[in-house]
Amino acid sequence: MALRTAGSVLVVFLWSVAVVLGQNGWSVTYTTQSICTLKGSTVDLSCFIRYPSWPKVKTTFWFTKMYDVENYVNLKDDPVYQGRVTYRSDKTNGHTLRITDLRESDSAEYKFRFVTDQTGGKYTGDPGVTLSVTDLQVKVTTTWWSTTLTCSTTCTLTGNPTYIWYRNSKIAQKDPSPSYSLYLKTEDSFYCAVKDINSPAVSVEGHSYFHVTYTHQRICTLNGSSVDISCSYTFPSGHTVSETIWYTKGKLNEASQILSPGYGGRVEYLGNMQSDSTLRITDLREEDSAEYKIRFRTDQTTWEPTFPGTTLTVTGLQVKVTPATVTEGQKVTLTCSTTCTLGNNPTYVWYKNGHVTNQSTSLFLNPVSSEDAGRYSCAVEGHEDLPLLKRLSLSHTAQRTPQCQSVPLVK
Incomplete structure (x- = not known):
């Protein structure tokens, strides 16, 4: 593991946890080097940084991509992760990246980078944390005397999880082992789960089975x-x-x-x-x-699968204004908000006084102030003709946080 900077680099390994050291005691330590977790779940990637009292750290962020030299893509600005990423830091210089609603395409190497107020003082913990995202599948193995169901993944799940087997939607087994064995012919349906993530289900009938995948x-x-x-x-x-x-x-x-x-x-x-x-x-x-x-x-026969569909x-769409209360001349951020995360990375269309002012995969509109007076609304590209929600006025004086699709900003 190396800490990339303009100067020399010293690499130190401590108790199989990678510690990255650069000039003058700079270091990044990742809590773990690899994680395997489930599609649809949430993951925390953590690291700790150590540095002297000078220079000062100005910017910290996580990334997986860089377009060219010194052009790193902050995950918060990556449309693929929009609305699914949060950063958290603590007083001991611990930094945590949380990604929700994981997708298999999120599988990548995640690295932490920080920038100081010193010329050339830019550091990346390299290599970072390798994240593998997998789903659960039930594999069926039969012999003349038994059938074995295996809760299968493409990588070994981190944290020694407990596998829960459901038979006709009722818990049949909880075990660290991903396998479940049957010794009698049955047409019952089975699926496995880890916490609240379920596999598709199968229904075993001798050496053949009903199988449905939503x-x-x-x-x-x-x-x-x-x-x-x-x-x-x-x-x-x-x-x-x-x-x-x-x-x-x-x-x-x-x-x-x-x-x-x-x-x-x-x-x-x-x-x-x-x-x-x-x-x-x-x-x-x-x-x-x-x-x-x-x-x-x-x-x-008639068959009704008992596992989740x-x-x-x-x-609906709502425009949320941050902060909730504003003063004259203060800028606010408008967010095109939904009660759940829309799929397929939609493009959000922002309107000012009925005219398109911005199109982006970002939920957010660049900060606006009372100097940008007008009526603002948002839509999702391809669905611009859907009915608007109620309208609500916003001036430079204190207001409640609006939850509507169209917001006028008044000088």
Whole structure:
């Protein structure tokens, strides 16, 4: 591990934890060198820096990319991580990067960099922390006397997790081992989980099995838009699917709601019924937020998977103003906010007095002040025609934090 700077470098390894030392006692120590964790979870990457009383540290940040020499991309400014990254530091010079809603594409080497007020005083802890993001899959191994289910990942999960096996949605086993064995023929459904992250499920029948994979465990999308909720599946030989039925799981004491094609004029079924199915819902409303699941009827049986389906969250857009109270001439930051994280890294469109003023993958509009008087609103590219929320005035005097889509700034 090296601390890159203009001068000489000394590399020291201490108790298998990499410690980086540069000139004059500068150092970066990463808490761990590699982490394997699950898609959809949250991870903390930490390091400690040590430096003399002079020069002073001006800037610190984490990065994975650099476009050219001295052009490092602060993760907070990387559109791929927008809304999913927070930095935290403490009085002992500890620095923590938190990434939420992890994706497999987040797998990378993460490095910490700091800049001092001294000419040339720029340092990077190199190598950094290697993060691997994986999902859970159930692998089925059969012999003539037993079936073994294995909760499989592409890397070894950090922290010796406990694997929880569910049989027909009820906990059947908690164990550090990722395997679960069966010795009797069964058509029960099984899936594994680590904490609150679930695998797709299988239903074992002798040496063949029912298998359903929902394309997404969670979807966040906009009020008034359309969504496709889909899954793919396989059945034991000899089974032909005669009907697929999508439904929402009942809330509390509510009964499940069957979503037949044409239901309310907003529902459509798509896909090849024998191997995949898609539920399309148009003109989404916030009350459509629910868990969506599928059941099947074949020429031999009816099967309703008991494991989790796809959780849909429908959100509106809100403009949030920071700080909540402002004084004359003070700049404020406008944030195009949602109640969940929209997928596919959307482009946000900002309007001033009805005209486009900025388009970016950033949720934030550059700080504005009362000198920039006007009415501001935001939208998501491709959904500019969705209805606006209520309007709220904001002047240079103290105001409550607005939560609306259009905000006028008044001189």
